[in-house]
Amino acid sequence: MESLTVGVLFSQRGFSRWYGSSQLRGTILAIDEINLNGGLDGRMIDPIICDPGSDPKQYSKLANKLLLDDGVSVIFGCTTSFSRKAVTPCVEKRNAILFYPTCYEGFDYSPNIIFTGPCPNQLHLELHRYLCERGRASYYLLGSDYVFPQESNRVIKDLVAQSNGKVVRERYVPLDCADSQIDDIVSDIMSTKANVVLSTVVGSGSTRLYDAFHERGITPNDIVIASLTASELDLSKMKHLPLSGHVTSSPYFASIETPENSLFCKRFVERFGRSVPIDTCAEAAYSQVHLFANAMRSLDGMDANRLREEIYRVEVNAPQGRIKVDCENNHTYQWPRIGVMEDAGTFQIVRSPSNSVKPDPYQINYVDVLAASCRPAFHFAL
Amino acid sequence: MSKAGEALLRELRSLRVLVLHPSDQERSELVNQLKRIGCTVSVEWPIPTTIDPEIDTIFCLVEDASIETLPWVRPHLAVPVVAIAQFEHPTVIRSLLEIGVTGFIGKPIRTFGVLTALIMARSIHRYERIQSAKIAKLKESLKSHRVIAQAVQTLCRANDIGEGEAYELIRRQATSKRLSMCVIAESIINTSELLTLDTQKPANTIQLRSAK
Numbered sequence: 001m002e003s004l005t006v007g008v009l010f011s012q013r014g015f016s017r018w019y020g021s022s023q024l025r026g027t028i029l030a031i032d033e034i035n036l037n038g039g040l041d042g043r044m045i046d047p048i049i050c051d052p053g054s055d056p057k058q059y060s061k062l063a064n065k066l067l068l069d070d071g072v073s074v075i076f077g078c079t080t081s082f083s084r085k086a087v088t089p090c091v092e093k094r095n096a097i098l099f100y101p102t103c104y105e106g107f108d109y110s111p112n113i114i115f116t117g118p119c120p121n122q123l124h125l126e127l128h129r130y131l132c133e134r135g136r137a138s139y140y141l142l143g144s145d146y147v148f149p150q151e152s153n154r155v156i157k158d159l160v161a162q163s164n165g166k167v168v169r170e171r172y173v174p175l176d177c178a179d180s181q182i183d184d185i186v187s188d189i190m191s192t193k194a195n196v197v198l199s200t201v202v203g204s205g206s207t208r209l210y211d212a213f214h215e216r217g218i219t220p221n222d223i224v225i226a227s228l229t230a231s232e233l234d235l236s237k238m239k240h241l242p243l244s245g246h247v248t249s250s251p252y253f254a255s256i257e258t259p260e261n262s263l264f265c266k267r268f269v270e271r272f273g274r275s276v277p278i279d280t281c282a283e284a285a286y287s288q289v290h291l292f293a294n295a296m297r298s299l300d301g302m303d304a305n306r307l308r309e310e311i312y313r314v315e316v317n318a319p320q321g322r323i324k325v326d327c328e329n330n331h332t333y334q335w336p337r338i339g340v341m342e343d344a345g346t347f348q349i350v351r352s353p354s355n356s357v358k359p360d361p362y363q364i365n366y367v368d369v370l371a372a373s374c375r376p377a378f379h380f381a382l
Numbered sequence: 383m384s385k386a387g388e389a390l391l392r393e394l395r396s397l398r399v400l401v402l403h404p405s406d407q408e409r410s411e412l413v414n415q416l417k418r419i420g421c422t423v424s425v426e427w428p429i430p431t432t433i434d435p436e437i438d439t440i441f442c443l444v445e446d447a448s449i450e451t452l453p454w455v456r457p458h459l460a461v462p463v464v465a466i467a468q469f470e471h472p473t474v475i476r477s478l479l480e481i482g483v484t485g486f487i488g489k490p491i492r493t494f495g496v497l498t499a500l501i502m503a504r505s506i507h508r509y510e511r512i513q514s515a516k517i518a519k520l521k522e523s524l525k526s527h528r529v530i531a532q533a534v535q536t537l538c539r540a541n542d543i544g545e546g547e548a549y550e551l552i553r554r555q556a557t558s559k560r561l562s563m564c565v566i567a568e569s570i571i572n573t574s575e576l577l578t579l580d581t582q583k584p585a586n587t588i589q590l591r592s593a594k
Binding site for chain 1: 391394395411414418497
């Protein structure tokens with residue numbers, strides 16, 4: 001039987017392994033689902049799965065291997081901007097398409113990349129609005145030391161200044177930071193008047209942050225941790241269930257109550273078991289395979305130019321809501337939500353949009369955005 | 383970040399950018415990227431002899447030296463220009479230097495780098511404009527210092543007074559007549575030259591002027 005070979009490049013080793021493994025699960029689940037339903041008009045999707053081990057050089061090497069030796073023209077992959085930048089020249093040179101499912105800092109575009117995660121106008125803005133309404137105005141900015149946290153904090157500082165809040169400190173920890181480094185930071189946080197920690201710490205540092213708060217009895221009422229990245233994945237790795245009340249901005253939470261999400265969660269549990277967390281990484285990776293599949297149904301070959309045109313035309317009923325790719329910038333419409341961590345280790349969704357939000361990856365000036373923001377578009381789900 | 387740098391970033395979405403490039407796939411790529419950045423974009427080809435004064439920045443294909451003679455290029459560029467070039471031979475490079483472009487992107491046009499080229503071009507162009515204005519002001523002030531010093535000497539000799547007193551005299555005159563000290567100083571020197579035309583010490587005057 002004819003098959004469609006595609007490349008899959010997510011790290012199951014190294015610092016991005018948590019996220020990469022989740023993205024891999026989402027990808028596999030979608031491919032299985034499509035193949036069990038008879039493939040794309042009889043053509044099965046045949047993934048070649050590579051593990052670049054969070055090393056940009058390996059990403060580039062494996063992407064070239066997939067494109068040249070295996071002859072694929074579509075790759076699902078990359079977790080960080082470093083890995084995406086490593087693969088960009090490879091897909092541009094071969095005119096292939098990379099589907100990139102991670103939230104990132106914006107300011108990128110390539111005709112050969114389809115961005116299916118949120119950019120700051122779909123992620124940061126919503127979190128700031130929520131905190132503002134809760135009267136949280138004294139920010140401690142804490143991130144892992146790489147491009148996403150740095151650029152995120154630039155945006156947040158802009159927003160905070162506009163809303164008459166203030167940033168008491170901005171600190172970065174190494175990507176593979178020790179627990180003791182986080183503990184020192186928590187002591188430092190307590191020495192300030194901050195009432196919100198804006199966290200873009202990823203990996204084990206993130207879970208340690210919540211655990212340290214728990215151990216010291218800091219409640220979200222005193223200091224709330226507001227995160228752009230903490231998900232069900234982080235919750236599953238924490239030593240203690242966090243005190244309820246910490247918030248995360250994300251287009252997806254496993255607790256979304258829609259038929260599409262129920263079905264997604266059911267199939268996910270059937271495939272990977274109940275103990276494996278379902279998070280935004282898995283959802284985006286899952287949805288982008290369906291995006292590809294929907295576009296491929298009307299195509300007989302994998303020509304990148306025709307595939308791209310077809311991607312602009314199709315939509316997907318994703319677990320987060322109906323999504324489509326914006327032909328102006330190759331990024332995806334998203335559904336920004338705010339979730340509050342609960343004792344049960346899940347997120348209670350307290351804000352959902354009534355419409356998806358158009359991506360604006362080159363938004364540089366959030367001053368105007370804040371002024372023009374249209375409140376009635378959002379309602380409280382509480 | 384400096385206020386000036388911050389302003390360069392913030393103004394991006396209000397910029398009107400003109401792209402001078404033949405209509406093709408590459409031009410669409412560039413125009414689309416500028417739109418993604420948030421600029422208002424217009425296109426023209428061939429290169430026009432006049433530019434709408436509303437335009438903030440130009441991306442212009444430079445193929446040969448013919449561009450150097452255009453009225454909006456001479457004597458110096460009123461707006462920042464990012465050159466688009468396909469060749470790196472000395473004729474083109476000399477042309478880029480001659481025109482005074484402050485940014486560059488190569489062909490084939492890629493989207494990556496357009497934003498940085500745009501900001502660099504605007505930053506360098508603005509810096510140069512500010513520096514030129516400062517230099518012109520300094521030149522003016524240097525000249526006026528020289529003239530005032532000469533007028534002070536003239537007054538000293540004519541009225542047998544000290545330098546401080548002479549300077550104060552010029553200053554008071556300037557204030558009361560609402561003129562610059564330089565203008566007053568110039569008229570003192572001119573008058574003095576007229577009055578001493580037939581006296582025996584013209585050489586001394588000349589010597590004084592050149593000495594200062």
